[in-house]
Amino acid sequence: MVMDHEKQRARYVAGTEGAPPVPPPGGYRNARRQSGAVTPPQYGAPAPAATATATASEAKKPANALGWIALVVGILFALILLITLAVGATDTLYGVTMLALQLVVVAVIIGTLFTARGRTLAAVALGITLVFNVATVGGIGALQTSASGSYDGMKSEEQKHEEAYPGIKGTDPQDALQQQSLEEVRSEADGLFAEIRERITAEYGYEWVQVGDEDLRPERNGYGGESMLVEYTSIGWATTEPIQDYSTKLDVMATIDSVVAEHGLPPLYSFNGEFSGIDPTMIAKLYGSEDPREQHTWEYYTDNYPDPMRLYANIYDLSNDPTGDFLKTREAQNARTGEPLEGLQMVVIASAVLSEDDQAEFEEKLKDYPGFQ
Structure with a gap:
């Protein structure tokens, strides 16, 4: 019996090396268990200072x-x-x-x-x-x-006076009064376009679309201000179909040439042609090739000098654009103005023109500028 107690005791103390004995299975008899969560003690937590409360109060x-x-x-x-x-x-x-x-x-x-x-x-x-x-x-x-x-x-008073000059520095102000007025240029451009469109449609079957709107841009007077003259850009016109055949291009330009001749304008001048006087290298750079048969752009021009009206007639042909670079240029222009990518396009530009409604005021202001030009 004693041996049994010794064995039982040895079971609890064996290998403990002086540590307290572990409790028997099931725990000690009548042992009390603590109910609820055990909150560990907090050590070293400083008590809230009175100054912190005062600071919070001040912050508010x-x-x-x-x-x-x-x-x-x-x-x-x-x-x-x-x-x-x-x-x-x-x-x-x-x-x-x-x-x-x-x-x-x-x-x-x-x-x-x-x-x-x-x-x-x-x-x-x-x-x-x-x-x-x-x-x-x-x-x-x-x-x-x-x-x-x-x-x-x-600015001095003299500079302010010059800035209000109604004409353009370096030009005779009487030229603006003697040449075509803005209204006359507009009327002639409209008549010229109407006849060209009618002839081209009748002879070649091409239809037309309007490109852009009329634009009037004030001209600078050369003294830091704006003159009473404007640069006129007409409504543009373009064919709705491409013109890619070389012979057809020549015929279309010949038809336009005959119409402008009837209006008293000089024959069309070709910037892209071999007799333009432009260096062949520059022609190839501007128009895609020295040979008109391989050019992506034909650019023709005439004017009614000494009057200010200038007519431009261009043909754009993307079939002569092997690299696709000119196509990108035309697509960008199409995005800005809505004009067709290819075909014939016409526009009239007139610089330094005076409206008939402004002529009296223009002459009156010139009295304050004797000898100016």
């Missing part, structure tokens, strides 16, 4: 009046700069008054940055001032002035 306080003043001042200064830019007073942006005002604004903002309750609003005001200041807004104004050429603040 609203910004002081100085912070709002800095923000409002920054916004008002930005608005002043933008309004000055909008009215075109570029010189004012670099004036002593504006620079002094900017220094005051910066001083207010920087001073507010050192206050705990105004620091946030001051930072916002500083950001606004960094974006809208004399340097940035003044730079935008300088670029705008450079693009438009309006340096009014730096």
Whole structure:
């Protein structure tokens, strides 16, 4: 019996090397178990300081009046700069008054940055001032002035007077009064186009489509301003079908040549032809080849000098574009204007023309410019 107890005891203590004995299977008799979750003790956690509570309380306080003043001042200064830019007073942006005002604004903002309750609003005001200041807004104004050429603040009265010259420097203003008016050019172009379209359709069966709209671009007067003259670009016309046969191209141009002759214009001049006077290498570069049979573009021209009207008649032929480079050019043009990729196209351009409605005013203004041209 004693041996049994010794064996049982040895089972618990064998190999423990001095450690407390493990409990018997099933645990000790009448042992109590702790109910609920056991929360491990926390060591080293500091007790909340009274200063932390005070800091949180201070953080919840609203910004002081100085912070709002800095923000409002920054916004008002930005608005002043933008309004000055909008009215075109570029010189004012670099004036002593504006620079002094900017220094005051910066001083207010920087001073507010050192206050705990105004620091946030001051930072916002500083950001606004960094974006809208004399340097940035003044730079935008300088670029705008450079693009438009309006340096009014730096021009003398003589320069401003020259800028308003109604004619074009280097040309006799009487030429604009003696040559065809804008309305006469438009009327002649419309009549010329109508007859050419009718003849081409009757003889070759080609139909037509309008390309683009009429465009009037003011001509510069050579003194930094705009003259009263305009460059006229007519509505364009194009055939809806390609013209690729060499003989047909020659016949079509001959038909146009006969029509312009009936209108008193000189014969068509071929820029792409061998007798154009252009270097053959340049012809190949511009039109795809020196040989008209292999060219992707034929360009013909005539005018009614000394009147300003110029007629251009071009034939585009993509069958003579082995590399596909010219096709890309035509596709880009088609995307801009909607014109057909191939076929015959015509347009009239007239430079430095004066509208009949402006002739009286033009002559009146010329009285202030004796000897100008």
